[in-house]
Amino acid sequence: MKYITKENFYYIIGKILFSYRKYKLDKRILKQGFYLNAPIFEGIKVYYYTNFKNKPDPEKKHLVLLHGFLDSSHTFRKILSYIKNDFNVYIIDIPGHGKTKVPYIRELWQISTLTRGLYRFIYEYLNLQFPILLTHSMGGFLVFHMLKYAQKRGDFPEKFNCILFAIAPGMLRFEESLREKNMRLFFPSTIEDIDNLLQHIFPVQMPEIPIFVKYYLLREWNHPGMKYLTQNTLENEDEIFYTETLLKKNPQPHKTYFIWGTEDKIVPLKYAKKLLKLVKNSKLITIENTGHTPHSERPEAFFTAIQKYLYLYK
Helix, strand or coil: CCCCCHHHHHHHHHHHHHHHHHHHHHHHHHHCCCEEECCEECCEECCEEECCCCCCCCCCCEEEEECCCCCCHHHHHHHHHHHCCCCEEEEECCCCECCECCCCCHHHCCHHHHHHHHHHHHHHHCCCCCCEEEEECHHHHHHHHHHHHHHHHCCCCCCCCCEEEEECCCCECCCHHHHHHHHHHHCCCCHHHHHHHHHHHCCCCCCCCCHHHHHHHHHHCCCHHHHHHHHHHHHCHHHHCECHHHHHHCCCCCEEEEEEECCCCCCCHHHHHHHHHHCCCEEEEEECCCCCCHHHHCHHHHHHHHHHHHHHHC
8 A cells, every 4th residue: 555655745735725725815806806817828828817807998007917936916916905996907927827837848938938928918918018017026027128028129119118116126136145045045945945935035924834835835836847947047147137237228117116125135125226226217115124025014005105106107
């Protein structure tokens, strides 16, 4: 008789618990008046929520939400009630994340591939030329690469540009010590590594997560696609992460608001101050007593901090 190991048993229970959690979060978003869409675009079923069923309101501006690495559209759930009535809202699961699955083919798991596909989905499928983008971490980093791609296609800035609200985008090349630290953090190999990652993401108040779910996350965050993405990124770091010189030359949003938690341990606040000097027409908004996810940790304080700037473009 073949016995199931403790790790596999915990993983199975964790998968059930986490799937139920995602189901509940999905229902919570839908209950707020959002709709889940899943068109097939360029061979991939792309999942995204909207606060309209068929066509967007022509009287409202378009607000696109892009999450970070190892995350999904659910990360924005706590701020939706603040924005759903005043904008056409689109919350996208970036390819390879959330519900938007990508085959485990290494060439598909590259920042450049994700960037080009995401840009074409927003510009061609959603038909958005000058959206407002609210992004978290990797999501903001991808926006600068999308603008570079838009310029290459001849779309920037006449046919495509944006107003960007970027929460802690880790786009500058880190010094070696922080680079190595974050590499270890985001690819945990033990339950202790999971705890360490969560403590860095939520330095003020870490959420309580059952041990079963941690076993599930340990495998989920180390699936072949994520490993391919890491390997491809390491092989092309000079083209992916910005030096100060490269960022100055890169196409830039019409206006950029960098949003930072004062206690961020993943991308420390000092990087925000560097970005202010490199990105034209940029402003820094800080959220006290929050880490890398201020929109999740203190949603009301987050929205209060950005509201007057966001509503300049309503």
